[in-house]
Amino acid sequence: MEGRKAEFHHDIALLLLLMWVTISECITADSSARVEFLPGFEGALPFDFFSGYISVDEVNEYRLFYYLIKSENNPSKDPLLLWLTGGPGCSGFSGLVIETGPLRIKVEEYNGTLPALRYNPYSWTKVANVIYVDSPIGTGFSYSKSPPDYATSDSKTVKDLHKFLTNWFIEYPEFLSNPLYIAGDSYSGITVPVLTSEIANGIDSGYRPVFNLKGYLVGNPVTDVEFDSQVVPFAHGMGLISDELFEATKISCNGKYAFPKGSQCNLNMQAVHETYGYMLSHYWANNERVQEVLHVKKGTVNEWKRCNYGINFKADVASSVVYHYNLTMRGYSALIYSGDHDSSVPFIGTQAWIRSLEFPIIDDWRAWLVDGQVVGYTRKYTNNLTFATVKGAGHTAPEYKPKECVAMLKRWISNEPL
Template sequence: MEGRKPVFYHDIALLLLLVWVGSSLSISDCIVADFSARVEFLPGFEGPLPLDFFSGYISVDEVNEYRLFYYFIKSENNPTKDPLLLWLTGGPGCTAFSGLVFETGPLRFKVEEYNGTLPALQFNPYSWTKVANVIYVDSPIGTGFSYSKSPPDYATSDSKTVKDLHKFLTNWFIEYPEFLSNPLYIAGDSYSGITVPVLTYEIANGIDSGYRPVFNLKGYLVGNPVTDVEFDSQLVPFAHGMGLISDELFEATKISCNGKYAFPKGSQCNVNMQAVHECLSRINPVHILEPLCPFASPRPRVEIGTGLRRWLHENSSGIPLQSTPIFCRGTVKEWKRCNYGINFKADVTSSVVYHYNLTMRGYSALIYSGDHDSGVPFIGTQAWIRSLEFPIIDDWRAWLVDGQVAGYTRKYANNLTFATVKGAGHTAPEYKPKECAAMLKRWISNEPL
């Protein structure tokens, strides 16, 4: 690490300001070079950072100057021995900065009335870096600060994203060889429910075929994971169980749609599904108990029941941004979390078979669900896990944090653990950081939740 130059306030400020204020500047407007630099100060954070924080670019294709941008934070516990997590934010097209400051990272925005200055940052006491080294990467190409000078590179897909990430990780270990022996886990949530198991499968196959360097792959974890549209689209039974639609509408929809809600067939099924969506039109899909806010808030809406499985565009709620209260706006009026302009093809329609293959090969898996998410409801996640037909090792029970129920869990054969996070939404660590931090610590330590 000694050869990595420090980056001070003015260097990183440009990068973070582009993210925070949704600037129209592109990465090509800035001076760009490969670098791996220690970040000692951040705008909005008082004093030096109390952790080892690095950021930089890793080349995927040197000929085309195709580079993926990342943040890397060393474990606050024992970085030489603690696991290494590669965190992939969903979307596809949502920046790593989102995972860093809204979900599992060591920083949080102070939510306060915006006064025209830089948003203030504070330390997150429930960061996953308490027990692990974490890499946050802008992926796929075109997300955040990741870029290429070759336009064809921007036509990407699930399978191409996985190949690029495998190459990224290979080259990242060249930059940080001291972490090659650390236990490696691939992690993420939302749309990363596709990317994470497929990438883990790619890495596992590389290990078996003699790929160098040899990664110390141990497993993977995914939260509220997009997995298979038929399983994921269980909005109707979820809404009924949560008291959002009537018994009569639930029964009528279930019968007319034959229990399949992803692609409604038949006129009566369509009529009933429209009635369901009308009942839910003023409900926040990513957390049904939270206020419905425009997409500019940190918690966007989700599009349900389509093959694309993509986030809706900003302000899709129809609520004028300027009229929303502070709990909806956050700290900045024009912040953009995701890039929907990427040329992306969803060429992996289901990741169920990857889960089966990996767990049968001995890799550990943690699947967790915030139980108030209607976008990828826990009902559908439980259903595809049951389809694997693994024996139950430890049956359904509560798991606790500070003596209180934090959720419910079940452990299956082949090192597969499922857990709900009580009261959490689509991005569980965003809503229940303390509970999710405890969940991670126990799981990677091979302790029961």
């Protein structure tokens, strides 16, 4: 009985705290973090935009930078997505303007002036509130005054993000009751399921405040190096590399592409991989006026990089497969999607690790459509796990097929078949 009384008093105290925060913090958060306009974007913003910092450790001034775009539909009822861009070390801004957000950088020859922005009518904010966060520390505008904080890892990133989200809800308590989904792509295929599991475990153990966690989604996800390393057979099957290069790489690497061994294997693997940078976002985000509008603290980051691959990061989670298994077995919904032209994390490897879960199929392989056209293929398993390909999309899918991907998201979060 005494234990129940103590728990009751604790919950009442928490409720009073949240009521007070709703009255006071909500006003200050809106006023201090709101972005009224963006340099390079013509006219008023057609959505509610907020950006700033959430403290992870105030003693060391360890702060993660975020961008919040409220839903363009019904912010008070629509789901809340925490979006984690991959890398590790890629800024949330990359997700906002290249993948799932309501902004796009106009792709035109750079002439030394500020790159222009345009509106993306197929943003995921059409159906959800989305937080884009610069994580882990050293990514984007996130910073700390303590140098040891910059040594991070998968597991530390997850702990920091859990604390970030807890403190974010203190700033924005009006979203605490919204259905919460953890989302991301590429390397976040590791971070998303591990963070979702961390949150789920907290809920089970009585962590306060209680997040309204419903599930998670990952696109073109890094999951397990052995499953993901199908780039060579995929690229050959798609006609992206010649028969000669495929056979030479297969022989020199002995059919194992995850950890190239030998000089000839390395040379052949380099010939298979090619990359491309997003220069215009670099010029835009490093503009002094832009940083002022976004509420970036001066002197904290010397140079903004879309992807900072120089961060001190240790990959201490070798595989996220077991997290997918445990989360879906516990009733959390999962959407796994892949651009079918992605050679970085080929969908054939993603299909392989999903099959390894050995879940029964309840809706077998079939086409899914948008505007009457086939835009991919999907399969649904027990435990609310859905897999989908996005036809013609690369790494990452929403960058190439925004209209199709927002349709996919809308159907999935509405519990409708794709």
